[in-house]
Amino acid sequence: MGFFSNVVSGTVKLAITPVAAARDVVNVAQGKEADAVKSTIQSSMDDFGEAMEDMQGLR
Structure with missing residues (x-):
């Protein structure tokens, strides 16, 4: 990907x-890892x- 698409x-x-935080809450309630x-x-x-x-030309 280029600079803009990465940003x-x-x-x-x-x-x-x-x-993702809400998903973690559900996972903890179900006994899974958050x-x-x-x-x-x-x-x-x-x-x-x-x-x-990309901006620095390193890739």
Whole structure:
């Protein structure tokens, strides 16, 4: 992906973090591991990192 698409992807993932938090609440209630917020934020940061690499010409 390019710079712009990585920034958009990262922003959308951050915007849906409250949905991931609700999913974690449901998972905890069902006795499952709560990792949706962590994985969503990590994926978003990966996208922003790739965008910065694209901007610097490292990729």
